[in-house]
Amino acid sequence: MSWLGLYFCSSQDHEQWPQTQQWIARVAYEYSDQLTWLDQVTLVVEIQKSQKLYATPETLLTHLTETLRPLRQQYRLGTAPNPMAAGLMARLGTRCDNQASLMNVLDHCLIDLTPLPDQAQKSLYRCGIDTLGAFNALPIDQRVRRFGQAINLHIQKLYGQQPTLIEPWHPQDQYYRRIDLIDPITSKQRLQHYLDKACEELKSWLIKRNQALTAVMIRCKYERPGSANQSDLTFELTLAKPSFDQQHLKALLTLKIDQLTIERPINGIVIQCESTSQHTPSSNDLFDRNQQQGDWPQLLDHLKARLGERAMTGISPYPHHQPEHAWRWRQPDQVNDLDNAKHRPSWLLPEPVACHRDQLVLKQGPERIETGWWDNNPCQRDYWIAQEPNGRTLWVFHEHKPRMGWFIHGIFG
Amino acid sequence: MEALQQLLNTRTDIWRGRVQPPTPTVSTGQSALDQRLPGHGWPCGQLIELQPIHVGCGELSITWPLLARQTQRGQPVMLISPPLIPCPQAWAQAGIDLTRLWIVRTQSHSLWTAEHALQSGLCGVVMVWSNNTRLTTTHLRRLQLACEYGHAPCFLIDSDVNRPVTTFSALRLTIAPGPTVTLTHTRRAQPLKSNTLKLTPRTLSAS
Numbered sequence: 088m089s090w091l092g093l094y095f096c097s098s099q100d101h102e103q104w105p106q107t108q109q110w111i112a113r114v115a116y117e118y119s120d121q122l123t124w125l126d127q128v129t130l131v132v133e134i135q136k137s138q139k140l141y142a143t144p145e146t147l148l149t150h151l152t153e154t155l156r157p158l159r160q161q162y163r164l165g166t167a168p169n170p171m172a173a174g175l176m177a178r179l180g181t182r183c184d185n186q187a188s189l190m191n192v193l194d195h196c197l198i199d200l201t202p203l204p205d206q207a208q209k210s211l212y213r214c215g216i217d218t219l220g221a222f223n224a225l226p227i228d229q230r231v232r233r234f235g236q237a238i239n240l241h242i243q244k245l246y247g248q249q250p251t252l253i254e255p256w257h258p259q260d261q262y263y264r265r266i267d268l269i270d271p272i273t274s275k276q277r278l279q280h281y282l283d284k285a286c287e288e289l290k291s292w293l294i295k296r297n298q299a300l301t302a303v304m305i306r307c308k309y310e311r312p313g314s315a316n317q318s319d320l321t322f323e324l325t326l327a328k329p330s331f332d333q334q335h336l337k338a339l340l341t342l343k344i345d346q347l348t349i350e351r352p353i354n355g356i357v358i359q360c361e362s363t364s365q366h367t368p369s370s371n372d373l374f375d376r377n378q379q380q381g382d383w384p385q386l387l388d389h390l391k392a393r394l395g396e397r398a399m400t401g402i403s404p405y406p407h408h409q410p411e412h413a414w415r416w417r418q419p420d421q422v423n424d425l426d427n428a429k430h431r432p433s434w435l436l437p438e439p440v441a442c443h444r445d446q447l448v449l450k451q452g453p454e455r456i457e458t459g460w461w462d463n464n465p466c467q468r469d470y471w472i473a474q475e476p477n478g479r480t481l482w483v484f485h486e487h488k489p490r491m492g493w494f495i496h497g498i499f500g
Numbered sequence: 501m502e503a504l505q506q507l508l509n510t511r512t513d514i515w516r517g518r519v520q521p522p523t524p525t526v527s528t529g530q531s532a533l534d535q536r537l538p539g540h541g542w543p544c545g546q547l548i549e550l551q552p553i554h555v556g557c558g559e560l561s562i563t564w565p566l567l568a569r570q571t572q573r574g575q576p577v578m579l580i581s582p583p584l585i586p587c588p589q590a591w592a593q594a595g596i597d598l599t600r601l602w603i604v605r606t607q608s609h610s611l612w613t614a615e616h617a618l619q620s621g622l623c624g625v626v627m628v629w630s631n632n633t634r635l636t637t638t639h640l641r642r643l644q645l646a647c648e649y650g651h652a653p654c655f656l657i658d659s660d661v662n663r664p665v666t667t668f669s670a671l672r673l674t675i676a677p678g679p680t681v682t683l684t685h686t687r688r689a690q691p692l693k694s695n696t697l698k699l700t701p702r703t704l705s706a707s
Contacts (some may be wrong), residue, residue: 382620382622383576383620383622386616386617386620386622389616390604390613390616390617393609393612393613394604394606394609394613397605398604398605398606399602399603399604400602400603400604400605401598401599401601401602401603402585402586402588402591402598402601402603403588403598404588404589404592404598413589414585414587414588414589416603416605419598419599419600419601419602420599422588422598422599425588425589425592425593428593429589430590431587431589431590431593432587432590433556433560433561433564433586433587433590433591433594434555434556434560434582434583434584434585434586434587435584435585435586435587436584436585437584437585475677477553477554477557477677478557478676478677478678479554479556479557479677480677497587498555498556498584499556500555500556500557500558500559500560500561
């Protein structure tokens with residue numbers, strides 16, 4: 088076993104640190120699934136398994152340093168054969184690749200350099216023990232009796248005499264990313280730039296969790312909140328088919344951003360997403376005839392991103408006795424079956440329009456509709472197929488209740 | 501030579517001087533109309549302008565058979581900004597599979613939507629209503645170019661009397677109640693003879 092420790096030395100008291108911790112852990116997760124935060128500022132990662140991938144430990148370290156560069160954090164690296172010691176070696180900035188060299192370093196390590204609590208350090212000093220080596224030289228029963236089991240166990244773990252149980256870190260189940268901006272955004276180009284970067288991160292998160300994206304919610308916080316109802320700029324993207332295609336997502340975001348108006352400077356962006364593990368990876372089979380079917384959801388997403396979620400719809404018959412209520416906007420995969428086979432016009436007017444009887448030639452009818460007598464909402468009509476003077480065929484009705492008169496309701500196109 | 505001719509006829513993208521390769525067509529589903537149209541059907545991957553004198557005076561009765569056939573084959577049909585509400589009962593009775601019928605409810609982006617839907621090459625038929633958009637030659641040209649990406653005929657329905665005279669579409673038909681269909685533009689060099697056809701309900705049902 089070989090462990091890598093990272094010790095972050097710059098002051099970590101600001102509120103963004105938990106976010107940054109998550110980010111660092113996600114980066115480290117690329118190298119190993121065995122990693123944990125020993126304390127607030129010390130991360131240890133098991134690197135033995137990934138050393139085959141990187142010819143030497145140096146290559147791995149160079150890679151890691153390169154990925155951590157945008158963080159602009161000061162940190163020290165250290166390696167050791169066990170996780171506890173790796174944490175300490177990171178504090179010291181020392182690399183011990185085998186047990187012998189670790190023993191050597193630990194024996195000479197001053198007590199006040201260890202992460203032991205102040206109280207423990209004081210009691211050790213009072214007994215004249217200033218290095219870990221001096222402590223280790225004492226007989227084991229004395230160590231426990233004089234300094235307590237906790238201190239003894241901690242130091243034994245450092246030496247690798249006792250195993251260290253770690254609870255491995257895992258990426259969070261829900262993607263949540265908050266970007267705080269020092270320089271507020273006023274232009275769409277910059278918003279696009281930040282979201283593009285977030286897309287890349289989102290994609291790597293999805294791949295690691297083996298998830299496919301179904302929806303993204305984005306909230307842009309304005310610098311100075313306005314009135315309560317327009318405090319934030321929020322928008323949502325839903326995908327017709329779960330995917331982790333970054334290019335597609337970027338294209339959709341571009342369309343969405345195009346529709347937005349940035350009223351005031353934005354100083355924070357929050358990105359959340361919904362994802363699913365129920366997805367089928369896209370096949371790039373040369374002989375797959377159904378390839379085009381896979382592109383259809385993408386086309387829908389594309390159109391919805393520009394036109395709005397509700398603009399793309401199908402139409403379905405709906406069982407209702409009044410013809411103006413006998414249909415619903417509904418997604419095409421959810422349409423009802425046809426309930427009856429009465430003759431209906433191809434076009435319906437959104438609302439029946441009053442007309443004059445004397446301009447119409449009645450051709451066929453009447454079809455009487457008499458409903459609503461049971462709930463005091465009576466409706467009594469006679470539907471006719473009629474012809475206008477210009478030759479167009481209309482669907483008209485003569486209403487007796489609740490109002491009197493002739494109305495056009497549809498057109499036979 | 502015969503074989504070469506046949507091979508060349510399958511390609512529409514090879515320039516062959518004056519010899520115009522025949523545009524592939526699909527039957528309108530009405531033999532009377534088929535006989536009048538160049539190529540005996542709706543041209544595939546081309547723009548077709550329909551100009552009804554009033555909304556609903558026959559533009560659907562001439563296109564329904566094609567829509568029904570395409571939806572039954574599982575190909576999506578897109579209606580972009582129709583002026584009224586398509587009555588689902590009537591459309592289903594005409595044989596149209598409503599699970600393949602997409603309606604785009606937009607006023608300002610209808611031509612953009614049409615262009616994207618056509619460029620994807622995924623739709624069986626695209627029908628666009630221009631409504632109050634004033635069409636220009638550029639609009640028609642862009643739509644025609646988008647049509648060429650796929651196999652779908654695109655119907656552009658507009659009743660604007662001030663429409664541009666020059667057009668890039670394959671066909672332009674005026675529709676009067678009846679429906680009476682008049683072919684006012686084709687890509688043929690010769691002027692059309694007897695270009696008006698009255699489609700009575702009898703001819704429609706007989707086909």
